[in-house]
Amino acid sequence: MIKKNDLFEAEITAMTAEGSGICRADGMAVFVPGTAVGDRCVVRVVKVLKKYAFGRLEELLTPSPDRTTPDCPIAGPCGGCVYRHITYEAELKIKTQRVRDALERIGGFENIPMEPILGAPSRTRYRNKCQLPIGLSKNGEMQMGFYAVNSHRIIDTHTCLLQPEVFDRAAEAFRAWQKLSGESIYDEAAHSGVLRHLYMRCGEKSGEVLVCIVANGVKLHGEDLLVKMLREAVPEITGIVLNINRERTNVVLGRELRTLWGKPTIRDTLCRLEFEISPHAFYQVNRTQAEVLYNKAAEYAGLTGAETLLDLYCGTGTIGLSMASRAKKLIGAEIIPSAVENARKNAAHNHVTNAEFLCGDAKDAARILYERGERPDVIVIDPPRKGCDAAVITTIAAMRPTRVVYVSCDPATLARDLKQFTAEDYNIEAVTPVDMFPGTAHVETVVLLSKLKVDHHIEIELKMDELDLTAAESKATYDEIKAYVLNKYGLKVSQLYIAQIKRKCGIIERKNYNVSKKEDAKVPQCPPEKEAAIMDALKHFQMI
Incomplete structure (x- = not known):
């Protein structure tokens, strides 16, 4: 069994997602920064865990054919660039394999329709x-x-x-x-x-x-x-x-x-749009490759001018706005209010008149679209590194867009989410890695998903007031909600207040339920502290 400070000879056979080489000693995987696939080297063990260990390159015996002379004297200590010691061609192969491995091992996919990685024109001076x-x-x-x-x-x-x-x-x-x-x-x-x-x-x-x-x-x-x-x-x-x-x-x-x-x-x-950028504003760090990424996303969206496009996790609106001229209507949804305001300003500044931006998550957007009788034909999602919540994917599937374009900054969470999308009857049509950050371990991916057997689906219109109660209403009674709020917050809430908040959240009440029959009746409004407590109860009972 290997232990700290042991020296051993080994060949680097693969790379980790963080850019370290992988070799083996006594049957255990050892991760070695600053190495390349094909290196024959002497490694010193610096840390041993239960199932793997970390090593340090002590001596390079036979260099990999992928090796090149690093052009930065602090690339090792800094750690930002993990691939400055190998050729760019080798770096792109590693990043492609990282995406493929994640989809196969985490997602369980076979015969993945991978397109060639879109590399950058330069590995240097690209950050803005x-x-x-x-x-x-x-x-x-x-x-x-x-x-x-x-x-x-x-x-x-x-x-x-x-x-x-x-x-x-x-x-x-x-x-x-x-x-x-x-x-x-x-x-x-x-x-x-x-x-x-x-x-x-x-x-x-x-x-x-x-x-x-x-x-x-x-x-x-x-x-x-x-x-x-x-x-x-x-x-x-x-x-x-x-x-x-x-x-x-x-x-x-x-x-x-x-x-x-x-x-x-x-x-x-x-993408032919002008953006005003403050210190706080989000803007793609590599503008040149951002255009490459957005153009690939637009290609996958396949817009003809007749579609309603929904841009979830829209941020300041850059992806959706870059496609707005090809869509009938653009709707962006983002949970951060300041980003939504920036998106609206960006649309106005660029004279984009067919776009609107909603402040809320995917469920909010779905509810608003449903109430207005709209259904997006194409949905673009660009979630944070943690990927999508399972409930968001379920919501997207319930809206039944013909195409979903998933832009990902983490292959592992992408693979996990694609597994759920396929369970929701979406098929992976194409996958393209994009190198937004040359020299680093990061890789972006654009995926096209299409609805399976979309032509065989039957449109059924349900009018909510014809139903006795909604699925959400059936999850908890008014007495249960009252008890939860009283026990947790020490607040007494009326059925009227609960009904108000349920309607505010898009949970449709039965006709005339808790509504005064007097035309000029003054209805008391739920105080903010009680509204927050009722909202928490609705979340607890999974009604929102």
Whole structure:
């Protein structure tokens, strides 16, 4: 049995999802960063767990034919780029295999209709956003760069091959200003000091540059000098802002912004649409590959101009808006109110008149569409890394779109969700990996799902007022809801209040139930604290 600090010779035969090579010792899998498939090497064991171990490359005996000379001196310690030591062709093969393995092993799929991975035109300088943590070195000087793997130890960085060169110039000017001004550095443990992060964004097409200093305070020493030095070093700069973050948190940005010079936003163009980007706004980090991804999603959507398109998890609306001109109507749904507001502004700014954006989750969107007598023909989903909740997939299937386009940033959760989609009578028509982040372990995937035997389905119209009660109503009685609220919150709620909240949630009441027969009757409205308690009860009884 292997143990810590053992040395052994082995060949790397595969890669993990995180980009480490895999070899075996005494029948146990050992994960070794910085290796390539085909490497023959000496490995030192650094940690042993029950079923696998971690190793360190001690000596390279025979290099893999995929190996190349790393072009970044800190690629290993930084850990952001796990593939800078192999060719791009090899990296794309690994990412393709990662998607295939997830669909086969987690999803249980065979004969997967995989299309070739869509690689990027460049592995370098493609990121349009950068956030550099700031700290103190052992000798008491400011350091700024990236966190080492699995730590909050800063690797001091003066250039990053993933960032545009303009960010390097801005960062060096910021370093020089800090030395002259003597502005203090934030200490996480003591929650003292001022400078926390340097945050930068640029427009690939517009060329505009925004520099944002994240500070544990409302003012910097020498703000005028900072503006002068940044503008001299970066003529492209269009805005310099101070972001105030005085919270004990790992979240980079605080809520409050103060403009030091210029404007607090930049503009950029994506899929022929112009977007205004603030420090808080979501925008694809690799704009060029985002267009590739969106174009593939649009191809899979197969819009002819006659369809209603529903964009779930729409965020600021970029995917849906890029397809709006090909659809009869676009409906976006997003649970974050600020993102919905941004989506509406983006639609108005780009003169998109056939789009509307709803604030809510998939169930909210489904209810609203049902009540209006609408049914989406195509649904696009781009969920977070955790994938879709099972209830969301069930809701999508209940809406019965002819096509679903799934955009995923995690092959494992994608495979899990596709398994449920196929159980809901959807078939996987095509799968295309897209390399949005060359050099890193991340890979995006676009999947086309189509409804099985859609021509054989029969449309049945059910009028809810013809039914005695809804399925949701049958799950809990009024007395059960009252008891739950009283026991948990100590609040007494009436049947009238429960009925109001049920109607608000789209749970249809029986005709004339709990409605006064007086035409001019004043109906008391449920107080907010009781509404929240009733909502919790409805969730508890799985009625919403």
